[in-house]
Amino acid sequence: MTTTAVTDIISQTTNTEASTVTDSIEEIISSAMNSSATETDKLQIIMSAIGNKLKASIPDLIMAIVVFFAGIVITRIILRIFGKCMSKANADMAATSFLKSLLKILLYIIDIIITLSILNIPMTSIIAVLSAAGLAVGLALQNSLSNLAGGFIILFSKPFKAGDFVETNSASGTVESINILYTKILTVDNKTVYIPNGKVADSQIVNYSEQNKRRVDMEFGISYSDDIERAKELILKLASEHELILNEPEPPFVRLGVQAEDSLQIIVRVWTATENYWQVKFDFVEMVNNAFAENHITIPFRQLDVHIS
Incomplete structure:
Protein backbone atom coordinates (compact mmCIF):
# COMPACT_ATOMS: atom_id res chain seq x y z
CA MET A 1 0.00 0.00 0.00
CA THR A 2 1.31 3.44 -0.94
CA THR A 3 1.78 6.35 1.43
CA THR A 4 -0.98 8.22 -0.40
CA ALA A 5 -3.45 5.38 0.22
CA VAL A 6 -2.59 5.28 3.91
CA THR A 7 -3.07 9.05 4.13
CA ASP A 8 -6.47 8.77 2.41
CA ILE A 9 -7.63 6.15 4.91
CA ILE A 10 -6.44 8.22 7.87
CA SER A 11 -8.18 11.31 6.56
CA GLN A 12 -11.48 9.46 6.61
CA THR A 13 -11.42 9.45 10.41
CA THR A 14 -10.66 13.18 10.55
CA ASN A 15 -13.57 14.16 8.30
CA THR A 16 -16.12 11.88 9.98
CA GLU A 17 -18.77 13.29 12.33
CA ALA A 18 -18.45 12.37 16.02
CA SER A 19 -21.72 10.43 16.04
CA THR A 20 -20.46 8.01 13.39
CA VAL A 21 -16.80 7.79 14.37
CA THR A 22 -17.19 4.41 16.02
CA ASP A 23 -18.62 2.85 12.86
CA SER A 24 -15.94 4.52 10.75
CA ILE A 25 -13.17 3.19 12.98
CA GLU A 26 -14.50 -0.35 12.61
CA GLU A 27 -14.63 0.03 8.84
CA ILE A 28 -11.16 1.57 8.70
CA ILE A 29 -9.65 -1.15 10.88
CA SER A 30 -11.33 -3.83 8.75
CA SER A 31 -10.05 -2.21 5.55
CA ALA A 32 -6.57 -1.84 6.96
CA MET A 33 -6.37 -5.45 8.14
CA ASN A 34 -7.61 -6.75 4.78
CA SER A 35 -5.27 -4.56 2.77
CA SER A 36 -1.82 -5.46 1.52
CA ALA A 37 -0.19 -2.69 3.55
CA THR A 38 2.78 -3.42 5.72
CA GLU A 39 2.31 -4.06 9.43
CA THR A 40 3.68 -0.61 10.18
CA ASP A 41 1.14 1.04 7.89
CA LYS A 42 -1.71 -1.00 9.41
CA LEU A 43 -0.68 0.07 12.92
CA GLN A 44 -0.46 3.70 11.79
CA ILE A 45 -3.98 3.55 10.36
CA ILE A 46 -5.47 1.97 13.48
CA MET A 47 -3.71 4.36 15.88
CA SER A 48 -4.80 7.37 13.84
CA ALA A 49 -8.40 6.17 13.86
CA ILE A 50 -8.37 5.73 17.61
CA GLY A 51 -6.69 9.12 18.10
CA ASN A 52 -9.32 10.88 16.02
CA LYS A 53 -12.05 9.14 17.96
CA LEU A 54 -10.57 10.38 21.24
CA LYS A 55 -10.26 13.91 19.87
CA ALA A 56 -13.90 13.87 18.82
CA SER A 57 -14.94 12.55 22.25
CA ILE A 58 -12.96 15.01 24.38
CA PRO A 59 -15.75 17.65 24.64
CA ASP A 60 -18.28 15.03 25.77
CA LEU A 61 -15.75 13.47 28.15
CA ILE A 62 -14.97 16.84 29.78
CA MET A 63 -18.67 17.61 30.09
CA ALA A 64 -19.33 14.18 31.62
CA ILE A 65 -16.59 14.70 34.23
CA VAL A 66 -17.94 18.15 35.09
CA VAL A 67 -21.51 16.84 35.40
CA PHE A 68 -20.39 13.88 37.53
CA PHE A 69 -18.59 16.01 40.11
CA ALA A 70 -21.36 18.61 40.01
CA GLY A 71 -23.79 15.79 40.76
CA ILE A 72 -21.73 14.82 43.82
CA VAL A 73 -21.82 18.40 45.09
CA ILE A 74 -25.57 18.69 44.44
CA THR A 75 -26.13 15.36 46.21
CA ARG A 76 -24.38 16.64 49.32
CA ILE A 77 -26.42 19.86 49.23
CA ILE A 78 -29.68 17.92 48.88
CA LEU A 79 -28.73 15.61 51.77
CA ARG A 80 -27.89 18.61 53.95
CA ILE A 81 -31.22 20.29 53.14
CA PHE A 82 -33.06 17.01 53.73
CA GLY A 83 -31.40 16.63 57.14
CA LYS A 84 -32.38 20.16 58.15
CA CYS A 85 -35.97 19.63 57.01
CA MET A 86 -36.25 16.39 58.98
CA SER A 87 -34.74 18.12 62.01
CA LYS A 88 -37.28 20.97 61.81
CA ALA A 89 -40.06 18.40 61.51
CA ASN A 90 -38.79 16.76 64.74
CA ALA A 91 -38.41 13.46 62.90
CA ASP A 92 -36.79 10.53 64.67
CA MET A 93 -33.00 10.60 64.31
CA ALA A 94 -32.86 6.89 63.51
CA ALA A 95 -35.45 7.25 60.74
CA THR A 96 -33.65 10.31 59.38
CA SER A 97 -30.35 8.42 59.25
CA PHE A 98 -31.96 5.51 57.38
CA LEU A 99 -33.73 7.72 54.83
CA LYS A 100 -30.59 9.83 54.23
CA SER A 101 -28.56 6.68 53.50
CA LEU A 102 -31.21 5.47 51.04
CA LEU A 103 -31.54 8.88 49.37
CA LYS A 104 -27.76 9.14 49.01
CA ILE A 105 -27.56 5.88 47.05
CA LEU A 106 -30.47 6.86 44.77
CA LEU A 107 -28.93 10.27 43.99
CA TYR A 108 -25.57 8.70 43.16
CA ILE A 109 -27.25 6.24 40.79
CA ILE A 110 -29.04 9.10 39.03
CA ASP A 111 -25.75 10.99 38.76
CA ILE A 112 -24.03 8.00 37.14
CA ILE A 113 -26.91 7.51 34.64
CA ILE A 114 -26.81 11.17 33.58
CA THR A 115 -23.02 11.01 33.18
CA LEU A 116 -23.22 7.91 30.98
CA SER A 117 -25.96 9.45 28.84
CA ILE A 118 -23.71 12.47 28.15
CA LEU A 119 -21.13 10.04 26.76
CA ASN A 120 -23.78 9.01 24.19
CA ILE A 121 -24.24 5.58 25.72
CA PRO A 122 -27.78 4.43 24.81
CA MET A 123 -30.23 4.48 27.69
CA THR A 124 -31.39 0.98 26.83
CA SER A 125 -27.83 -0.25 27.31
CA ILE A 126 -27.55 1.55 30.65
CA ILE A 127 -30.83 0.04 31.85
CA ALA A 128 -29.77 -3.42 30.65
CA VAL A 129 -26.44 -3.15 32.47
CA LEU A 130 -28.09 -1.88 35.64
CA SER A 131 -30.68 -4.66 35.49
CA ALA A 132 -28.03 -7.33 35.03
CA ALA A 133 -25.90 -5.80 37.76
CA GLY A 134 -28.91 -5.57 40.06
CA LEU A 135 -29.75 -9.23 39.48
CA ALA A 136 -26.17 -10.31 40.11
CA VAL A 137 -25.87 -8.16 43.23
CA GLY A 138 -29.25 -9.38 44.46
CA LEU A 139 -28.20 -13.03 44.18
CA ALA A 140 -24.83 -12.36 45.80
CA LEU A 141 -26.20 -10.18 48.60
CA GLN A 142 -29.38 -11.93 49.66
CA ASN A 143 -28.63 -11.38 53.35
CA SER A 144 -27.97 -7.70 52.73
CA LEU A 145 -31.33 -7.36 50.99
CA SER A 146 -33.02 -8.96 53.98
CA ASN A 147 -31.24 -6.40 56.15
CA LEU A 148 -32.53 -3.62 53.90
CA ALA A 149 -36.07 -4.98 54.23
CA GLY A 150 -35.52 -5.24 57.99
CA GLY A 151 -34.56 -1.58 58.04
CA PHE A 152 -37.88 -0.65 56.42
CA ILE A 153 -39.76 -2.82 58.95
CA ILE A 154 -38.00 -1.10 61.86
CA LEU A 155 -38.57 2.31 60.29
CA PHE A 156 -42.33 1.90 59.87
CA SER A 157 -43.18 -0.30 62.88
CA LYS A 158 -41.04 1.89 65.20
CA PRO A 159 -40.23 -0.60 68.00
CA PHE A 160 -37.61 1.90 69.15
CA LYS A 161 -36.08 5.24 68.22
CA ALA A 162 -32.68 6.86 68.54
CA GLY A 163 -31.83 7.40 72.19
CA ASP A 164 -33.87 4.44 73.49
CA PHE A 165 -32.22 1.83 75.69
CA VAL A 166 -33.03 -1.56 74.18
CA GLU A 167 -32.05 -5.20 74.44
CA THR A 168 -31.94 -7.42 71.36
CA ASN A 169 -29.78 -10.23 69.99
CA SER A 170 -27.87 -10.58 73.27
CA ALA A 171 -26.87 -6.90 73.16
CA SER A 172 -28.23 -4.07 75.25
CA GLY A 173 -27.52 -0.37 74.99
CA THR A 174 -28.63 2.98 73.62
CA VAL A 175 -29.72 3.11 69.97
CA GLU A 176 -27.40 5.48 68.09
CA SER A 177 -28.76 5.18 64.55
CA ILE A 178 -30.47 2.91 62.02
CA ASN A 179 -28.54 2.67 58.76
CA ILE A 180 -29.44 0.85 55.55
CA LEU A 181 -28.05 -2.51 56.69
CA TYR A 182 -27.23 -2.19 60.39
CA THR A 183 -28.61 -0.82 63.64
CA LYS A 184 -25.92 0.87 65.73
CA ILE A 185 -26.12 0.38 69.52
CA LEU A 186 -23.83 1.89 72.16
CA THR A 187 -23.52 -0.35 75.24
CA VAL A 188 -23.24 0.91 78.81
CA ASP A 189 -19.50 0.13 78.83
CA ASN A 190 -19.02 2.30 75.71
CA LYS A 191 -18.77 -0.45 73.09
CA THR A 192 -20.38 0.04 69.68
CA VAL A 193 -22.43 -2.93 68.43
CA TYR A 194 -23.64 -3.18 64.82
CA ILE A 195 -26.58 -5.59 64.50
CA PRO A 196 -27.97 -6.51 61.03
CA ASN A 197 -31.44 -5.04 60.55
CA GLY A 198 -32.80 -8.41 59.44
CA LYS A 199 -31.88 -10.02 62.75
CA VAL A 200 -33.28 -7.09 64.71
CA ALA A 201 -36.61 -7.26 62.86
CA ASP A 202 -36.88 -11.04 63.39
CA SER A 203 -35.88 -11.14 67.06
CA GLN A 204 -37.40 -10.09 70.36
CA ILE A 205 -36.83 -6.44 71.24
CA VAL A 206 -37.05 -5.16 74.80
CA ASN A 207 -37.40 -1.37 74.92
CA TYR A 208 -36.61 -0.06 78.40
CA SER A 209 -37.15 3.59 77.45
CA GLU A 210 -40.55 3.56 75.76
CA GLN A 211 -42.49 3.99 79.04
CA ASN A 212 -41.78 6.97 81.29
Whole structure:
Protein backbone atom coordinates (compact mmCIF):
# COMPACT_ATOMS: atom_id res chain seq x y z
CA MET A 1 0.00 0.00 0.00
CA THR A 2 1.31 3.44 -0.94
CA THR A 3 1.78 6.35 1.43
CA THR A 4 -0.98 8.22 -0.40
CA ALA A 5 -3.45 5.38 0.22
CA VAL A 6 -2.59 5.28 3.91
CA THR A 7 -3.07 9.05 4.13
CA ASP A 8 -6.47 8.77 2.41
CA ILE A 9 -7.63 6.15 4.91
CA ILE A 10 -6.44 8.22 7.87
CA SER A 11 -8.18 11.31 6.56
CA GLN A 12 -11.48 9.46 6.61
CA THR A 13 -11.42 9.45 10.41
CA THR A 14 -10.66 13.18 10.55
CA ASN A 15 -13.57 14.16 8.30
CA THR A 16 -16.12 11.88 9.98
CA GLU A 17 -18.77 13.29 12.33
CA ALA A 18 -18.45 12.37 16.02
CA SER A 19 -21.72 10.43 16.04
CA THR A 20 -20.46 8.01 13.39
CA VAL A 21 -16.80 7.79 14.37
CA THR A 22 -17.19 4.41 16.02
CA ASP A 23 -18.62 2.85 12.86
CA SER A 24 -15.94 4.52 10.75
CA ILE A 25 -13.17 3.19 12.98
CA GLU A 26 -14.50 -0.35 12.61
CA GLU A 27 -14.63 0.03 8.84
CA ILE A 28 -11.16 1.57 8.70
CA ILE A 29 -9.65 -1.15 10.88
CA SER A 30 -11.33 -3.83 8.75
CA SER A 31 -10.05 -2.21 5.55
CA ALA A 32 -6.57 -1.84 6.96
CA MET A 33 -6.37 -5.45 8.14
CA ASN A 34 -7.61 -6.75 4.78
CA SER A 35 -5.27 -4.56 2.77
CA SER A 36 -1.82 -5.46 1.52
CA ALA A 37 -0.19 -2.69 3.55
CA THR A 38 2.78 -3.42 5.72
CA GLU A 39 2.31 -4.06 9.43
CA THR A 40 3.68 -0.61 10.18
CA ASP A 41 1.14 1.04 7.89
CA LYS A 42 -1.71 -1.00 9.41
CA LEU A 43 -0.68 0.07 12.92
CA GLN A 44 -0.46 3.70 11.79
CA ILE A 45 -3.98 3.55 10.36
CA ILE A 46 -5.47 1.97 13.48
CA MET A 47 -3.71 4.36 15.88
CA SER A 48 -4.80 7.37 13.84
CA ALA A 49 -8.40 6.17 13.86
CA ILE A 50 -8.37 5.73 17.61
CA GLY A 51 -6.69 9.12 18.10
CA ASN A 52 -9.32 10.88 16.02
CA LYS A 53 -12.05 9.14 17.96
CA LEU A 54 -10.57 10.38 21.24
CA LYS A 55 -10.26 13.91 19.87
CA ALA A 56 -13.90 13.87 18.82
CA SER A 57 -14.94 12.55 22.25
CA ILE A 58 -12.96 15.01 24.38
CA PRO A 59 -15.75 17.65 24.64
CA ASP A 60 -18.28 15.03 25.77
CA LEU A 61 -15.75 13.47 28.15
CA ILE A 62 -14.97 16.84 29.78
CA MET A 63 -18.67 17.61 30.09
CA ALA A 64 -19.33 14.18 31.62
CA ILE A 65 -16.59 14.70 34.23
CA VAL A 66 -17.94 18.15 35.09
CA VAL A 67 -21.51 16.84 35.40
CA PHE A 68 -20.39 13.88 37.53
CA PHE A 69 -18.59 16.01 40.11
CA ALA A 70 -21.36 18.61 40.01
CA GLY A 71 -23.79 15.79 40.76
CA ILE A 72 -21.73 14.82 43.82
CA VAL A 73 -21.82 18.40 45.09
CA ILE A 74 -25.57 18.69 44.44
CA THR A 75 -26.13 15.36 46.21
CA ARG A 76 -24.38 16.64 49.32
CA ILE A 77 -26.42 19.86 49.23
CA ILE A 78 -29.68 17.92 48.88
CA LEU A 79 -28.73 15.61 51.77
CA ARG A 80 -27.89 18.61 53.95
CA ILE A 81 -31.22 20.29 53.14
CA PHE A 82 -33.06 17.01 53.73
CA GLY A 83 -31.40 16.63 57.14
CA LYS A 84 -32.38 20.16 58.15
CA CYS A 85 -35.97 19.63 57.01
CA MET A 86 -36.25 16.39 58.98
CA SER A 87 -34.74 18.12 62.01
CA LYS A 88 -37.28 20.97 61.81
CA ALA A 89 -40.06 18.40 61.51
CA ASN A 90 -38.79 16.76 64.74
CA ALA A 91 -38.41 13.46 62.90
CA ASP A 92 -36.79 10.53 64.67
CA MET A 93 -33.00 10.60 64.31
CA ALA A 94 -32.86 6.89 63.51
CA ALA A 95 -35.45 7.25 60.74
CA THR A 96 -33.65 10.31 59.38
CA SER A 97 -30.35 8.42 59.25
CA PHE A 98 -31.96 5.51 57.38
CA LEU A 99 -33.73 7.72 54.83
CA LYS A 100 -30.59 9.83 54.23
CA SER A 101 -28.56 6.68 53.50
CA LEU A 102 -31.21 5.47 51.04
CA LEU A 103 -31.54 8.88 49.37
CA LYS A 104 -27.76 9.14 49.01
CA ILE A 105 -27.56 5.88 47.05
CA LEU A 106 -30.47 6.86 44.77
CA LEU A 107 -28.93 10.27 43.99
CA TYR A 108 -25.57 8.70 43.16
CA ILE A 109 -27.25 6.24 40.79
CA ILE A 110 -29.04 9.10 39.03
CA ASP A 111 -25.75 10.99 38.76
CA ILE A 112 -24.03 8.00 37.14
CA ILE A 113 -26.91 7.51 34.64
CA ILE A 114 -26.81 11.17 33.58
CA THR A 115 -23.02 11.01 33.18
CA LEU A 116 -23.22 7.91 30.98
CA SER A 117 -25.96 9.45 28.84
CA ILE A 118 -23.71 12.47 28.15
CA LEU A 119 -21.13 10.04 26.76
CA ASN A 120 -23.78 9.01 24.19
CA ILE A 121 -24.24 5.58 25.72
CA PRO A 122 -27.78 4.43 24.81
CA MET A 123 -30.23 4.48 27.69
CA THR A 124 -31.39 0.98 26.83
CA SER A 125 -27.83 -0.25 27.31
CA ILE A 126 -27.55 1.55 30.65
CA ILE A 127 -30.83 0.04 31.85
CA ALA A 128 -29.77 -3.42 30.65
CA VAL A 129 -26.44 -3.15 32.47
CA LEU A 130 -28.09 -1.88 35.64
CA SER A 131 -30.68 -4.66 35.49
CA ALA A 132 -28.03 -7.33 35.03
CA ALA A 133 -25.90 -5.80 37.76
CA GLY A 134 -28.91 -5.57 40.06
CA LEU A 135 -29.75 -9.23 39.48
CA ALA A 136 -26.17 -10.31 40.11
CA VAL A 137 -25.87 -8.16 43.23
CA GLY A 138 -29.25 -9.38 44.46
CA LEU A 139 -28.20 -13.03 44.18
CA ALA A 140 -24.83 -12.36 45.80
CA LEU A 141 -26.20 -10.18 48.60
CA GLN A 142 -29.38 -11.93 49.66
CA ASN A 143 -28.63 -11.38 53.35
CA SER A 144 -27.97 -7.70 52.73
CA LEU A 145 -31.33 -7.36 50.99
CA SER A 146 -33.02 -8.96 53.98
CA ASN A 147 -31.24 -6.40 56.15
CA LEU A 148 -32.53 -3.62 53.90
CA ALA A 149 -36.07 -4.98 54.23
CA GLY A 150 -35.52 -5.24 57.99
CA GLY A 151 -34.56 -1.58 58.04
CA PHE A 152 -37.88 -0.65 56.42
CA ILE A 153 -39.76 -2.82 58.95
CA ILE A 154 -38.00 -1.10 61.86
CA LEU A 155 -38.57 2.31 60.29
CA PHE A 156 -42.33 1.90 59.87
CA SER A 157 -43.18 -0.30 62.88
CA LYS A 158 -41.04 1.89 65.20
CA PRO A 159 -40.23 -0.60 68.00
CA PHE A 160 -37.61 1.90 69.15
CA LYS A 161 -36.08 5.24 68.22
CA ALA A 162 -32.68 6.86 68.54
CA GLY A 163 -31.83 7.40 72.19
CA ASP A 164 -33.87 4.44 73.49
CA PHE A 165 -32.22 1.83 75.69
CA VAL A 166 -33.03 -1.56 74.18
CA GLU A 167 -32.05 -5.20 74.44
CA THR A 168 -31.94 -7.42 71.36
CA ASN A 169 -29.78 -10.23 69.99
CA SER A 170 -27.87 -10.58 73.27
CA ALA A 171 -26.87 -6.90 73.16
CA SER A 172 -28.23 -4.07 75.25
CA GLY A 173 -27.52 -0.37 74.99
CA THR A 174 -28.63 2.98 73.62
CA VAL A 175 -29.72 3.11 69.97
CA GLU A 176 -27.40 5.48 68.09
CA SER A 177 -28.76 5.18 64.55
CA ILE A 178 -30.47 2.91 62.02
CA ASN A 179 -28.54 2.67 58.76
CA ILE A 180 -29.44 0.85 55.55
CA LEU A 181 -28.05 -2.51 56.69
CA TYR A 182 -27.23 -2.19 60.39
CA THR A 183 -28.61 -0.82 63.64
CA LYS A 184 -25.92 0.87 65.73
CA ILE A 185 -26.12 0.38 69.52
CA LEU A 186 -23.83 1.89 72.16
CA THR A 187 -23.52 -0.35 75.24
CA VAL A 188 -23.24 0.91 78.81
CA ASP A 189 -19.50 0.13 78.83
CA ASN A 190 -19.02 2.30 75.71
CA LYS A 191 -18.77 -0.45 73.09
CA THR A 192 -20.38 0.04 69.68
CA VAL A 193 -22.43 -2.93 68.43
CA TYR A 194 -23.64 -3.18 64.82
CA ILE A 195 -26.58 -5.59 64.50
CA PRO A 196 -27.97 -6.51 61.03
CA ASN A 197 -31.44 -5.04 60.55
CA GLY A 198 -32.80 -8.41 59.44
CA LYS A 199 -31.88 -10.02 62.75
CA VAL A 200 -33.28 -7.09 64.71
CA ALA A 201 -36.61 -7.26 62.86
CA ASP A 202 -36.88 -11.04 63.39
CA SER A 203 -35.88 -11.14 67.06
CA GLN A 204 -37.40 -10.09 70.36
CA ILE A 205 -36.83 -6.44 71.24
CA VAL A 206 -37.05 -5.16 74.80
CA ASN A 207 -37.40 -1.37 74.92
CA TYR A 208 -36.61 -0.06 78.40
CA SER A 209 -37.15 3.59 77.45
CA GLU A 210 -40.55 3.56 75.76
CA GLN A 211 -42.49 3.99 79.04
CA ASN A 212 -41.78 6.97 81.29
CA LYS A 213 -41.97 4.90 84.51
CA ARG A 214 -40.38 1.62 85.57
CA ARG A 215 -40.82 -0.66 88.54
CA VAL A 216 -37.72 -1.57 90.53
CA ASP A 217 -37.93 -5.13 91.91
CA MET A 218 -35.63 -6.12 94.79
CA GLU A 219 -35.29 -8.88 97.40
CA PHE A 220 -33.76 -8.63 100.88
CA GLY A 221 -33.04 -11.63 103.09
CA ILE A 222 -33.26 -11.64 106.88
CA SER A 223 -32.67 -14.35 109.46
CA TYR A 224 -35.49 -16.55 110.76
CA SER A 225 -34.72 -15.20 114.23
CA ASP A 226 -35.26 -11.54 113.25
CA ASP A 227 -38.47 -9.51 113.58
CA ILE A 228 -39.99 -9.54 110.09
CA GLU A 229 -42.46 -6.74 110.85
CA ARG A 230 -39.62 -4.50 112.04
CA ALA A 231 -37.68 -5.18 108.85
CA LYS A 232 -40.73 -4.33 106.72
CA GLU A 233 -41.28 -1.08 108.63
CA LEU A 234 -37.67 -0.01 108.05
CA ILE A 235 -37.92 -0.72 104.31
CA LEU A 236 -41.22 1.17 103.96
CA LYS A 237 -39.78 4.13 105.86
CA LEU A 238 -36.76 4.28 103.56
CA ALA A 239 -39.03 4.07 100.50
CA SER A 240 -41.17 6.98 101.70
CA GLU A 241 -38.08 9.12 102.35
CA HIS A 242 -36.41 8.56 98.97
CA GLU A 243 -37.22 11.54 96.74
CA LEU A 244 -37.04 9.56 93.48
CA ILE A 245 -39.50 6.83 94.49
CA LEU A 246 -43.06 7.49 93.28
CA ASN A 247 -46.44 6.60 94.74
CA GLU A 248 -47.93 6.20 91.26
CA PRO A 249 -48.99 3.96 89.63
CA GLU A 250 -48.90 2.23 93.04
CA PRO A 251 -47.24 2.89 96.41
CA PRO A 252 -44.17 0.90 97.54
CA PHE A 253 -44.90 -2.80 98.01
CA VAL A 254 -43.11 -4.72 100.82
CA ARG A 255 -44.17 -8.30 101.68
CA LEU A 256 -42.63 -11.60 102.75
CA GLY A 257 -42.11 -13.53 99.56
CA VAL A 258 -40.11 -16.70 100.11
CA GLN A 259 -39.19 -18.91 103.08
CA ALA A 260 -35.80 -20.04 101.80
CA GLU A 261 -33.53 -22.68 103.36
CA ASP A 262 -31.43 -20.16 105.28
CA SER A 263 -33.38 -16.87 105.15
CA LEU A 264 -36.70 -15.11 104.85
CA GLN A 265 -36.86 -13.21 101.55
CA ILE A 266 -38.70 -9.88 101.63
CA ILE A 267 -40.01 -8.74 98.21
CA VAL A 268 -39.81 -5.00 97.54
CA ARG A 269 -41.35 -3.22 94.54
CA VAL A 270 -41.13 0.54 94.04
CA TRP A 271 -41.83 2.80 91.05
CA THR A 272 -39.63 5.54 89.65
CA ALA A 273 -39.01 7.51 86.47
CA THR A 274 -37.32 5.42 83.79
CA GLU A 275 -34.18 7.55 83.75
CA ASN A 276 -33.79 7.09 87.54
CA TYR A 277 -34.07 3.29 87.55
CA TRP A 278 -30.46 2.40 88.30
CA GLN A 279 -29.92 5.22 90.77
CA VAL A 280 -32.95 4.13 92.81
CA LYS A 281 -31.89 0.48 92.71
CA PHE A 282 -28.33 1.11 93.92
CA ASP A 283 -29.37 3.76 96.46
CA PHE A 284 -32.02 1.55 97.99
CA VAL A 285 -29.80 -1.52 98.34
CA GLU A 286 -27.20 0.55 100.19
CA MET A 287 -29.83 2.25 102.38
CA VAL A 288 -31.45 -1.06 103.40
CA ASN A 289 -28.08 -2.64 104.13
CA ASN A 290 -27.12 0.26 106.43
CA ALA A 291 -30.52 0.31 108.13
CA PHE A 292 -30.41 -3.43 108.86
CA ALA A 293 -26.92 -3.08 110.34
CA GLU A 294 -27.98 -0.17 112.59
CA ASN A 295 -31.05 -2.03 113.85
CA HIS A 296 -29.26 -5.35 114.35
CA ILE A 297 -31.23 -7.20 111.71
CA THR A 298 -29.16 -10.11 110.45
CA ILE A 299 -28.38 -10.41 106.77
CA PRO A 300 -27.94 -14.19 106.55
CA PHE A 301 -25.46 -16.08 104.42
CA ARG A 302 -25.51 -19.69 103.37
CA GLN A 303 -24.03 -21.99 106.01
CA LEU A 304 -23.99 -25.65 106.96
CA ASP A 305 -24.38 -26.95 110.53
CA VAL A 306 -22.72 -30.32 111.22
CA HIS A 307 -23.78 -32.26 114.35
CA ILE A 308 -21.45 -35.07 115.55
CA SER A 309 -22.84 -37.59 118.02
